[in-house]
Amino acid sequence: MEGGSVPGAETMTCGRSDGKHASERGANPQVFQLNPAMGKENSPPRDSKSIGFGTCGGGAATGCRKGRKALVPWRFQIGYKRTWSSSQGLSPIINNGSDGPPGTRGSSKFEDGSRQCAPATARKRSRVQFSAAAQVQTGSASSSVPKEKKITPKNRVSITRESVMASLHEFRVIYKTLLEEEKNKRREQEDGTAHDDLGAFQVFRERFCVEHGDKRYEGSLPGVQVGDVFDSNKELFLVGLHRSQESCVDYIKKGRACLAVSIVSYVQHSALNHNLDFLLHVGSTAATADQKMEGTDMALKRSMDNKTQVRVIYRSMAHLGEHSRSEGDTYYVYGGLYLVEKFCREKITEDQFVNTFHLRRMPGQPHINIQELVKKRMAEPPSNGTFVVDISAGLENIPISAINSVSNEYPMPFSYISHMQYPINYQLEPPSGCDCVGGCLNSPKCACAVKNGGKIPFSKNGRTFGEKPLVYECGPSCKCPPTCHNRVSQRGIKFRLQVFKTKSMGWGVRTLDFIPNGSFVCEYTGELVKDEDAEKTENDEYLFNIGHNYYNVSRWDNLLKTIPSLRSGPQEGEVNDIAVDALKSGNFARFINHSCSGNLFSQNVLYDHDNKSMPHIALFADVDIPPLQPLSYDYNYTIDGVRDPQGCAIYR
Numbered sequence: 228m229e230g231g232s233v234p235g236a237e238t239m240t241c242g243r244s245d246g247k248h249a250s251e252r253g254a255n256p257q258v259f260q261l262n263p264a265m266g267k268e269n270s271p272p273r274d275s276k277s278i279g280f281g282t283c284g285g286g287a288a289t290g291c292r293k294g295r296k297a298l299v300p301w302r303f304q305i306g307y308k309r310t311w312s313s314s315q316g317l318s319p320i321i322n323n324g325s326d327g328p329p330g331t332r333g334s335s336k337f338e339d340g341s342r343q344c345a346p347a348t349a350r351k352r353s354r355v356q357f358s359a360a361a362q363v364q365t366g367s368a369s370s371s372v373p374k375e376k377k378i379t380p381k382n383r384v385s386i387t388r389e390s391v392m393a394s395l396h397e398f399r400v401i402y403k404t405l406l407e408e409e410k411n412k413r414r415e416q417e418d419g420t421a422h423d424d425l426g427a428f429q430v431f432r433e434r435f436c437v438e439h440g441d442k443r444y445e446g447s448l449p450g451v452q453v454g455d456v457f458d459s460n461k462e463l464f465l466v467g468l469h470r471s472q473e474s475c476v477d478y479i480k481k482g483r484a485c486l487a488v489s490i491v492s493y494v495q496h497s498a499l500n501h502n503l504d505f506l507l508h509v510g511s512t513a514a515t516a517d518q519k520m521e522g523t524d525m526a527l528k529r530s531m532d533n534k535t536q537v538r539v540i541y542r543s544m545a546h547l548g549e550h551s552r553s554e555g556d557t558y559y560v561y562g563g564l565y566l567v568e569k570f571c572r573e574k575i576t577e578d579q580f581v582n583t584f585h586l587r588r589m590p591g592q593p594h595i596n597i598q599e600l601v602k603k604r605m606a607e608p609p610s611n612g613t614f615v616v617d618i619s620a621g622l623e624n625i626p627i628s629a630i631n632s633v634s635n636e637y638p639m640p641f642s643y644i645s646h647m648q649y650p651i652n653y654q655l656e657p658p659s660g661c662d663c664v665g666g667c668l669n670s671p672k673c674a675c676a677v678k679n680g681g682k683i684p685f686s687k688n689g690r691t692f693g694e695k696p697l698v699y700e701c702g703p704s705c706k707c708p709p710t711c712h713n714r715v716s717q718r719g720i721k722f723r724l725q726v727f728k729t730k731s732m733g734w735g736v737r738t739l740d741f742i743p744n745g746s747f748v749c750e751y752t753g754e755l756v757k758d759e760d761a762e763k764t765e766n767d768e769y770l771f772n773i774g775h776n777y778y779n780v781s782r783w784d785n786l787l788k789t790i791p792s793l794r795s796g797p798q799e800g801e802v803n804d805i806a807v808d809a810l811k812s813g814n815f816a817r818f819i820n821h822s823c824s825g826n827l828f829s830q831n832v833l834y835d836h837d838n839k840s841m842p843h844i845a846l847f848a849d850v851d852i853p854p855l856q857p858l859s860y861d862y863n864y865t866i867d868g869v870r871d872p873q874g875c876a877i878y879r
């Protein structure tokens with residue numbers, strides 16, 4: 228610890244979380260339970276006789292895909308070093324390839340953890356149909372998703388403030404859960420040495436934080452106001468006020484020099500008397516009067532020479548009280564911008580000098596009373612919110628968290644399956660494969676390229692070239708390696724995605740990573756059901772009508788002719804009355820909401836069987852999607868649906 232302005236300041240070392248995924252994939256469906264008491268009520272396997280389809284619940288059914296054992300993804304194993312910042316470049320993990328026995332490869336029961344659980348969304352008795360390969364391209368910008376506030380110079384400040392406060396609130400909701408988990412883990416390991424807060428923060432930064440970098444900023448920060456109170460130095464990091472977790476002085480590099488940008492200081496006597504005008508910062512000690520100055524002292528000296536602004540954050544120890552919420556009851560209050568006006572090297576003993584810096588608060592900033600602000604923060608009731616670290620309970624490559632920062636509800640229970648659930652009596656026939664031992668090329672020798680009309684439908688980095696009536700990926704019978712660039716949707720998710728509670732549309736899904744246009748995002752999984760059975764379902768909100776109108780000439784035009792299997796029209800036995808029902812069993816894709824101008828499109832994909840009536844429904848990015856953007860696609864809502872003049876579904 229350099230300098231002396233923060234006695235006993237918290238430190239942040241590289242705490243390692245064991246990062247283990249909530250559970251391992253196993254032969255039996257896993258039970259994700261926040262509240263064990265909720266365990267039994269919600270998992271009756273569907274009666275296979277009455278509807279002619281079965282589930283894999285019992286595991287013995289023929290034709291039912293079941294029990295592929297898979298490893299915990301390596302990136303969540305102990306000792307994994309994060310590479311989130313380059314997550315788009317990560318080689319996708321092959322743990323759900325198509326070379327196993329047909330069956331549900333894993334399922335987990337996702338259950339709500341709260342008895343006050345309410346319906347995910349107001350149930351509408353109208354039929355929602357999503358349709359792959361049948362989306363109406365309206366080209367219209369209209370959407371039933373509430374439009375984002377338009378940013379004008381006038382409201383920019385309030386929008387930025389809102390978003391900083393929202394991030395802070397979400398952090399608090401997430402951090403509370405992670406801290407609790409760390410504490411439990413530590414209790415189990417009976418290890419009293421490690422800091423739970425460091426572990427929790429490390430997990431947060433790796434898995435749930437949108438900004439990965441440690442970028443430092445100079446001067447005031449948009450959205451952060453003088454007098455803002457923070458519960459920990461992790462929150463200072465989050466909003467960017469002070470990013471060093473080890474030192475009380477933070478700095479940036481400017482050219483070859485370092486300039487101080489922030490100081491965390493204990494509340495000095497004068498400040499207790501509400502006078503924040505002056506701050507004395509005690510730096511390092513020196514052995515001689517002319518010893519070269521280094522580190523953060525040098526950065527402060529340079530700030531003085533260059534007259535650059537330094538943010539000062541006051542660290543206040545509060546008394547333990549009923550409402551105290553931060554560990555050690557330490558609060559941090561943003562005091563405003565200061566200038567370093569003077570530097571002294573004072574002799575303190577015969578052979579010891581100390582560097583001191585005099586900082587003066589810049590005029591025109593609001594007057595604040597630190598004690599009052601801390602008292603107010605302590606009196607605030609705990610804020611609403613729930614957080615689930617991974618609703619997939621380890622079934623996805625990357626945990627799928629669920630956050631509700633609006634209320635205290637958890638998502639409604641459902642059985643989590645990461646792969647499509649086929650009818651009980653349905654035998655998947657493996658397709659013929661290619662012989663490209665070294666990987667597939669766009670050549671007449673690659674049988675899979677031929678099936679796709681002579682070209683592999685993905686670029687070398689796994690992005691599509693656009694929507695097609697049908698895409699053939701390489702499959703279990705192919706001789707190409709798992710890294711073949713014609714295996715995309717079967718590899719599972721590669722971006723950090725999050726289920727979140729929206730203000731007006733129930734739950735939705737958003738991305739925490741940047742998703743480049745054309746990237747595979749996820750599959751829409753569920754039980755494959757016949758339309759006639761789907762009609763009988765009580766709740767049709769999660770029905771995805773495959774509706775593979777492959778032969779819609781006006782829609783596909785010349786593309787249709789390029790796919791040999793579609794050229795000669797429907798084959799005998801081909802049916803088009805199948806839907807995916809994700810009501811009882813599904814994955815997080817069931818939470819993706821509708822928009823006419825959605826940022827995803829659905830794509831029919833075949834790889835582990837050749838039945839065109841039951842393609843996988845893969846969702847790909849239609850545009851570049853920035854972090855925190857909600858995911859959406861056009862449901863192509865038809866029955867009972869009200870449409871706007873552009874033909875887009877309107878939700879009432």
Ligand SMILES: C[S@@+](CC[C@H](N)C(=O)[O-])C[C@H]1O[C@@H](n2cnc3c(N)ncnc32)[C@H](O)[C@@H]1O
Nearest residue numbers: 347348371372732733734768817818820821878
């Ligand atoms: C597949 S679910 C999507 C997830 C859902 N929001 C939830 O909380 O479970 C479809 C339902 O979400 C709601 N929804 C989807 N898109 C919407 C939109 N653009 N506006 C309003 N509600 C929407 C409707 O209630 C619809 O029946």
